[in-house]
Amino acid sequence: MTQTETRAPAAPDTTTREICAQIDRLIDARSARIAAHGPHFSELWDVAVHCLQGGKLLRPRLMMGAFDTLAGTGPAAQRTSALEVAAALEILHFSFLLHDDVIDEDLVRRGEPNLIGCLVAGGAPGLAPAASPAADTTAAARRTLHWARSSGLLVGDLMLTIAHQIMARLRLPEHSRTRVLDLLEASVTETVAGEYCDVGLADGAFVPDLSLVLDMTRMKTASYTFELPLRIAAVVAESPPAVELQLGEVGRHLGVAFQLQDDLLSAFSVSAAHGKDQFSDFREGKETALIAYARMTNAWPSIERLLGAERFSDDSGRRIQRLLTECGAREFIETLVQDQIRTALQVLTRADCAIPAATSRFILGLVDSLDGRRA
Amino acid sequence: MTQTETRAPAAPDTTTREICAQIDRLIDARSARIAAHGPHFSELWDVAVHCLQGGKLLRPRLMMGAFDTLAGTGPAAQRTSALEVAAALEILHFSFLLHDDVIDEDLVRRGEPNLIGCLVAGGAPGLAPAASPAADTTAAARRTLHWARSSGLLVGDLMLTIAHQIMARLRLPEHSRTRVLDLLEASVTETVAGEYCDVGLADGAFVPDLSLVLDMTRMKTASYTFELPLRIAAVVAESPPAVELQLGEVGRHLGVAFQLQDDLLSAFSVSAAHGKDQFSDFREGKETALIAYARMTNAWPSIERLLGAERFSDDSGRRIQRLLTECGAREFIETLVQDQIRTALQVLTRADCAIPAATSRFILGLVDSLDGRRA
Numbered sequence: 001m002t003q004t005e006t007r008a009p010a011a012p013d014t015t016t017r018e019i020c021a022q023i024d025r026l027i028d029a030r031s032a033r034i035a036a037h038g039p040h041f042s043e044l045w046d047v048a049v050h051c052l053q054g055g056k057l058l059r060p061r062l063m064m065g066a067f068d069t070l071a072g073t074g075p076a077a078q079r080t081s082a083l084e085v086a087a088a089l090e091i092l093h094f095s096f097l098l099h100d101d102v103i104d105e106d107l108v109r110r111g112e113p114n115l116i117g118c119l120v121a122g123g124a125p126g127l128a129p130a131a132s133p134a135a136d137t138t139a140a141a142r143r144t145l146h147w148a149r150s151s152g153l154l155v156g157d158l159m160l161t162i163a164h165q166i167m168a169r170l171r172l173p174e175h176s177r178t179r180v181l182d183l184l185e186a187s188v189t190e191t192v193a194g195e196y197c198d199v200g201l202a203d204g205a206f207v208p209d210l211s212l213v214l215d216m217t218r219m220k221t222a223s224y225t226f227e228l229p230l231r232i233a234a235v236v237a238e239s240p241p242a243v244e245l246q247l248g249e250v251g252r253h254l255g256v257a258f259q260l261q262d263d264l265l266s267a268f269s270v271s272a273a274h275g276k277d278q279f280s281d282f283r284e285g286k287e288t289a290l291i292a293y294a295r296m297t298n299a300w301p302s303i304e305r306l307l308g309a310e311r312f313s314d315d316s317g318r319r320i321q322r323l324l325t326e327c328g329a330r331e332f333i334e335t336l337v338q339d340q341i342r343t344a345l346q347v348l349t350r351a352d353c354a355i356p357a358a359t360s361r362f363i364l365g366l367v368d369s370l371d372g373r374r375a
Numbered sequence: 376m377t378q379t380e381t382r383a384p385a386a387p388d389t390t391t392r393e394i395c396a397q398i399d400r401l402i403d404a405r406s407a408r409i410a411a412h413g414p415h416f417s418e419l420w421d422v423a424v425h426c427l428q429g430g431k432l433l434r435p436r437l438m439m440g441a442f443d444t445l446a447g448t449g450p451a452a453q454r455t456s457a458l459e460v461a462a463a464l465e466i467l468h469f470s471f472l473l474h475d476d477v478i479d480e481d482l483v484r485r486g487e488p489n490l491i492g493c494l495v496a497g498g499a500p501g502l503a504p505a506a507s508p509a510a511d512t513t514a515a516a517r518r519t520l521h522w523a524r525s526s527g528l529l530v531g532d533l534m535l536t537i538a539h540q541i542m543a544r545l546r547l548p549e550h551s552r553t554r555v556l557d558l559l560e561a562s563v564t565e566t567v568a569g570e571y572c573d574v575g576l577a578d579g580a581f582v583p584d585l586s587l588v589l590d591m592t593r594m595k596t597a598s599y600t601f602e603l604p605l606r607i608a609a610v611v612a613e614s615p616p617a618v619e620l621q622l623g624e625v626g627r628h629l630g631v632a633f634q635l636q637d638d639l640l641s642a643f644s645v646s647a648a649h650g651k652d653q654f655s656d657f658r659e660g661k662e663t664a665l666i667a668y669a670r671m672t673n674a675w676p677s678i679e680r681l682l683g684a685e686r687f688s689d690d691s692g693r694r695i696q697r698l699l700t701e702c703g704a705r706e707f708i709e710t711l712v713q714d715q716i717r718t719a720l721q722v723l724t725r726a727d728c729a730i731p732a733a734t735s736r737f738i739l740g741l742v743d744s745l746d747g748r749r750a
Contacts, residue, residue, distance in 0.1 A: 030564075033561065034564065034568075037564070037565060037568035038568070038590065040571070040572065040575060041568040041571055044571060099528060099532060102528065103525045124580035127578070127579060127580045143579055144578070144580075146574075146578055147575060147580045150478045150571075150574040153474060153477065153478065153528060156532075157474060157531075157532075157535060158563070158564060158567050160535055160536065161535065161539065161560060161563045161564070161567075162560075164536065164539035164540070164543065165539070165556060168539065168543030169553065169556060178544065181540060181543055181544060184540075185536060185537075185540050186408065188532070188533070188536045189405075189408055189409065189412070189536070190412060192529045192530075192532055192533050192536075193412035193413070193416045194412075195525075195529055196415070196416055196525075196526060196529050197415065197416070199522055199525040199526070199529075200499065203518040203519070203522035204502060204518055205499035205502045205518075205519075205522045206415055206499065212413075215413065219412060
């Protein structure tokens with residue numbers, strides 16, 4: 001979920017504006033209820049809405065891009081439902097990010113303070129703002145951090161609730177509404193399973209073999225970032241079941257490719273242009289597929305010494321980059337990315353492919369932008 | 376069973392069994408999907424199901440009790456929906472408990488290890504079980520705790536999702552299903568606002584005045600524990616809107632009475648018979664209405680010195696009990712409890728009362744059992 005999200009292709013500016021307007025409408029509709037629970041809660045809500053609006057809308061734009069090619073000039077009411085689903089996907093994503101930040105104890109997201117960071121910096125009536133809370137271990141700083149993290153957890157619950165509520169109220173034929181709910185539940189379950197796997201690997205609860213790390217990658221991100229938006233677009237557009245299934249297959253492969261390429265970008269990009277601190281994955285000792293591969297090679301003892309070490313320097317980072325390249329981990333993951341993309345494209349050229357040509361073209365545009373994300 | 380088939384009213388014990396069976400059905404229906412995400416996640420799910428099954432079913436029993444008096448011998452399909460709602464209420468409650476335990480860093484609930492406590496005690500393939508993790512500050516123990524707490528957060532997300540999914544799929548007339556969703560969203564929002572208030576008070580983010588503490592009590596517990604079950608029972612039973620509103624009013628007052636009496640029990644019961652460690656609220660320095668009242672009296676400096684002190688003894692606990700009694704806090708809260716109960720009962724005897732006689736009798740029985748919980 002900690003990703004580099006480049007601009008989604010083929011999403012006209014108008015669609016982006018429509019998605020933003022839909023998110024604003026769904027959020028505004030809830031503001032009066034929030035305000036009824038007092039000024040403290042309203043202030044928290046305002047910070048949450050500010051953070052929600054900072055997203056790049058990858059999932060909703062992917063979903064609307066696919067929907068528009070599938071539905072063509074369908075009924076206006078159907079497109080309104082599609083926009084509601086798109087907004088719900090962004091709110092769901094925000095909920096996952098919030099809980100991810102609670103688990104990872106992060107204060108920064110996309111180079112900006114996240115919700116927790118905003119709360120820590122802004123303080124509260126009884127708590128002084130903290131300049132560098134991670135370094136400050138006084139009781140007061142610990143209380144501020146605990147309050148801010150608990151708030152992140154609670155806002156995440158609220159956003160998860162809102163995402164479900166939007167999906168539950170869609171004005172679609174009953175079979176489509178139920179199908180949307182099925183896909184949503186399956187995807188949330190898979191994301192939770194992936195996140196559980198991630199935290200288990202990070203804390204040393206599970207043995208970090210490559211196949212577990214690849215499963216984690218697929219479950220934690222590929223499912224709700226690519227598979228869910230594409231499948232749900234097909235359902236809302238009333239496409240035949242075969243289209244939904246095949247788009248799911250395409251989405252799953254592209255999602256894994258996207259996440260693995262994100263790991264490559266984090267590990268090998270020469271600047272922080274992809275939105276993260278350079279070497280942050282190495283500094284945190286993050287369990288990625290690159291690392292899981294390297295663990296099986298002779299380079300591992302050297303990498304292990306440097307990874308997440310207390311005195312981590314830029315030199316350590318550059319040395320890990322070299323070691324990951326020399327031991328074949330980089331090439332292995334690059335090949336995996338290409339394999340996943342190729343498998344996704346094979347679905348589009350299979351004899352039984354039910355995906356309309358316009359949607360296939362949209363997906364090919366996506367693949368080009370994935371390829372453009374190379375480190 | 377067909378929609379028109381009728382049934383005889385169920386006895387309370389039978390209802391409890393029906394609720395348990397319904398929870399099991401809804402959980403079992405999800406087990407195959409869970410298992411698809413690997414053995415680690417299945418193990419976590421098994422622990423979660425074990426903890427879910429330990430509840431007292433207060434909310435589902437309240438809801439079904441009200442429903443059965445409202446619906447009489449209505450259609451069997453309606454009662455199946457009611458049981459699904461009842462199960463969802465228990466799963467929602469479990470989700471709140473899980474996140475509450477993450478925020479409060481608790482390992483015990485109802486005198487038994489909670490989910491986090493079970494995970495810590497059971498360990499994981501790569502983590503040794505910890506006997507007294509709170510006292511153990513080694514890096515390994517910290518990792519085990521982090522993994523277990525993160526798991527509590529994630530299972531809470533899953534349970535919150537399942538509760539929404541059940542409610543979203545109810546086979547009710549569209550206006551009733553939408554109304555159920557409205558009530559659910561309002562109640563989750565209010566509970567989150569109450570929990571935010573609670574954590575803000577505990578961490579010193581907000582000034583702890585009595586009215587804020589009473590608001591917190593109402594929002595955090597009264598809403599989803601009493602108001603939501605009673606209102607939702609009326610909606611599923613297709614009762615007139617006036618019945619739903621008046622039951623909501625009754626539920627709100629009884630809910631506040633219940634929570635305040637719970638605070639009294641925690642503070643003054645002579646044993647741990649009410650399911651908590653004696654003096655645990657004092658030991659943790661918990662912000663309750665009792666404490667907020669005492670803060671305005673001369674006894675406060677003496678209480679403040681003892682509350683949550685590092686060397687808290689049973690003597691400290693007994694001394695706080697005496698001080699809370701002498702300063703009038705105990706009597707003030709006892710009076711508040713009686714006021715709330717009286718106001719609830721007044722709704723039942725008002726000229727415009729739309730609540731059926733059988734439902735009123737059920738509520739009077741509830742009030743008797745509330746009174747029986749005196750310390």
